[in-house]
Amino acid sequence: MDGAVMGVKGEASTRVAVFDLDGTISHRDLFLVFLRQAMRRLGPARKLRTALLPLHTLRFGLRAITNAELKAAFLDAILGGRQRSTLVALATDFAARSLEREMKPAALQAMQRHRQAGDALVLASASLDLYVEPIASQLGFDAVVSTRVAWTTDDRLAxxxxxxxxxxxxxxxxxxxxxxxxxxxxKSFVAYSDHESDIPLLAAASSAFAVDPTAALARAARERGWPIVDWRGAGSLPAAAIQSGLVVPG
Structure with missing residues (x-):
């Protein structure tokens, strides 16, 4: 199966809630946030390739390369060749910081409502398993699927x-x-996402919610009758409250 799959509880459930990460339960896309933190702590691994990133971004904007190719270019330029142990430690710290700074309180409350109803929680993200898995674990998700990074035989990021x-x-x-x-x-699942790339996922769900949607997803939601919900409210919740399950339902 493509993508990383992580399980926590390993138990069957008849009700499942699937949440996207970037822009849905987090305030912003965490991919570039993670890479910026890595550069601050580790410095760019390959300066020439880092200098070419604006060109890759332009090519993506012109549809000359795919999102996957752009993601791989950023990954290679900034983290390529780094030791797995170094990056795992960095990602674990990033996940903990993200709980305090990046999560939408309304999203955490929605997750808690599903928990209280006995539903299993799944995090489904195109972001990297390197940091998505520790985020999912710290937030108490039952399973997660995410994009895998490749490693060399000597445990360095490929x-x-x-x-x-x-x-x-x-x-x-x-x-x-x-x-x-x-x-x-x-038999079915509920899905939450902010981005039009998740229209296939939302269309397959028994119930779909467009969360703080992009313009394209908002149009699709209105056409298909999917509720549009606003989770953008400011405010924060302490990590201890999140991890102990003390999030108060809204």
Whole structure:
């Protein structure tokens, strides 16, 4: 199966809630936030390739390269060749900081409502397993699917992806495979996302919610009758409250 799949509880459930990460439960896309933190702490690994990143971004804007190719270019330029142990430590720290600074309180409250209803929680993200998995673990998700990074035989980041970039149809395929494996009794799922790339996932859900949607997703939501919800409210919750399950439902 393409993409990383992590399980926590390993139990079947008849009800599952699937949450996107970037822009849905977090205030912003965490990929560049993570890379900026890595550069501040480690410095760019390959300066020439880092200098070429604006060109890659322009080519992506012109549709000359794919999102997966752009993601791999940033990954290779900034983290390529780094030791796994160094990056795991960095990602673990980033996940803890993200809980305090990046999560939307309304999203955490929605997650808690699903927990209280007995639903299993799944985090489905096109972001990197390197930091998505510790975020999912610290937030108490039951399972997660995310884009895998590739490693060399000597445990260094290869600067490429291992399998599909879980964006669009590949994310839906990864979610379906994970549900069949981990939650075989689940007949349907609820899905939350902010981005039009998740229209396949939302369309496959029994109930779909457009969360603080992009303009394209907002149009699709109105056409398909999906509720549009606002989770953008300012404010924060302490990590201790999140991890101990003391988030008060809204």
């Amino acid at each position: 600067g490429s992806l291992d399998g599909s970039n879980l964006r669009g149809a590949p994310k839906l395929a990864a979610v379906r495979a994970m549900l069949a494996e981990r939650f075989p009794l689940a």
